[in-house]
Amino acid sequence: MLCPRRLALALAAVLPLLLAPAAQGMTRLGQSAQHCLALAMYWEAKSEGADGMLAVASVVLNRVAHPEFPDTVCGVVKQGGEPPP
Numbered sequence: 001m002l003c004p005r006r007l008a009l010a011l012a013a014v015l016p017l018l019l020a021p022a023a024q025g026m027t028r029l030g031q032s033a034q035h036c037l038a039l040a041m042y043w044e045a046k047s048e049g050a051d052g053m054l055a056v057a058s059v060v061l062n063r064v065a066h067p068e069f070p071d072t073v074c075g076v077v078k079q080g081g082e083p084p085p
Contacts, residue, residue: 005042009034036077041053063076
């Protein structure tokens with residue numbers, strides 16, 4: 001079984017390729033966006049496993065596509081709320 005940190009990194013690298021292209025016109029995320037997504041997935045859902053991490057990633061990517069939120073992954077992750085660790 002993958003540790004939560006490695007799972008988050010792996011999912012952050014693959015998810016945008018699976019979820020985003022048709023809906024958001026994205027083909028891949030840059031390295032810093034992958035890092036931001038992996039951090040969000042890990043810190044928000046590390047105890048929930050893959051399903052929780054997928055849910056976090058889905059929310060972040062949906063917000064990137066929505067006009068009322070920042071248009072970058074890092075912008076959504078860093079918007080408001082608690083300061084990052």
